[in-house]
Amino acid sequence: MRGVSLQLEPGRFYVLRGENGAGKSTLLRMIAGLSTPTEGTIRIFGLQTKAALARIGYMAHAPLLYDELSGMENLRFFARLYGIGSDAPLTRAVRRVGLDPELARRVGQYSQGMRQRLSLARAIFHSPQLLLLDEPFSNVDPESAAQIAQLLADMRSAGNTILLVTHQLGLLGKMADEFLVLSAGRLVERSGVLRENA
């Protein structure tokens, strides 16, 4: 990244765009605390990233799931890392992404689209205030993509901040509050869009 200065307002939906290699995923990784900037600082809710981790949900390009465990076993393990011992928020998250919580099949036997949806469930089960999503619509059929888009719209309406990387803008045209465009590691454009309900 080169000289990126960016402030995200609470409760807004940001779409991050740019050509391949522009630094979109790197920027998400930095905000999530997975990469450290060589210069500058990142503050989330006024805190260092590490102190704000419980309030962040991160969905990467890779599913971040164990192939040998079932969907719920994966979520139960990650839930314990967030201090969540109950199945209720997990079941709710799985249903919200359109999967069956009773599915005993191991993740290794899931289709790409199902993995993607379970990965989103992993990112949202703890009701994060900031959601970082890297290509959530890739490998997902149109019906599921529309379902995920609706879920994100609901989360935005509930006051959560969403920063999303995607090339499939058609799904988000009416949802996004602002488009951020990166090129060669620089933030080159920041443009708001008119929302129908604004």
Add this chain to the structure above:
Amino acid sequence: MSPSVFKLAAANLGKDLRLEWRSRDVLNSMLFFALLVVVIFSFAFEPTAEESRRLAGGLIWVAFLFSTTMALNQSWARELRNGVLDAYRVAPAPAEALFLGKCLANYILVLLLECLMAPLFVVFYNLRSVGPYWQLVVIFLLGTWALVINGTFFAAMSIRTRNRELMLPLLLLPISIPAVLAMVTATTAVLTGEFSPAGQIKFLAVFCVVYTTVSFLLFETVLNAE
């Protein structure tokens, strides 16, 4: 309230054992390697019972050391598949819990391997211990922890390198030489009954305490290294 390190370590331990039970990646590779060492050396040496007591300490620990090295890489490799380690790093959970859970899982698996291999060593090398068996148990518990704590730490360090299979033994074996020497000498001492293993056992205990402390202090840096 955030969960304690020990609760999270237990969650990691349970997850690792479940993954291993379903894939058997680690146990199978360790078992076959140790089995090969036992069989090949038994054909190469054909030792008498007396010679066996002198040789077995070295043979046993060489077999377990290399088997453990093979297994440790795999235990971290599954954390890299699908980028799962990143999911841990973005969670508000202490790195030490992951390390402790991983060490305990590896410790259990290596001890299981030792239990499975012990009867084979007895049969193939006609082994009878002259010294007390409880001392052997203490040596194996401490020696295995010494291997696992170092091995798990250095495997985490080398996991993102291109030649990790080569890198782990290069890092681990030189560091482990003092512990391996103590394990071999102590095991030989008990098997032959010629001298006391007390000094080696104390050394192993100190080695375990020092390396456990250092590994825990440094693990977070290793986990987040880019």
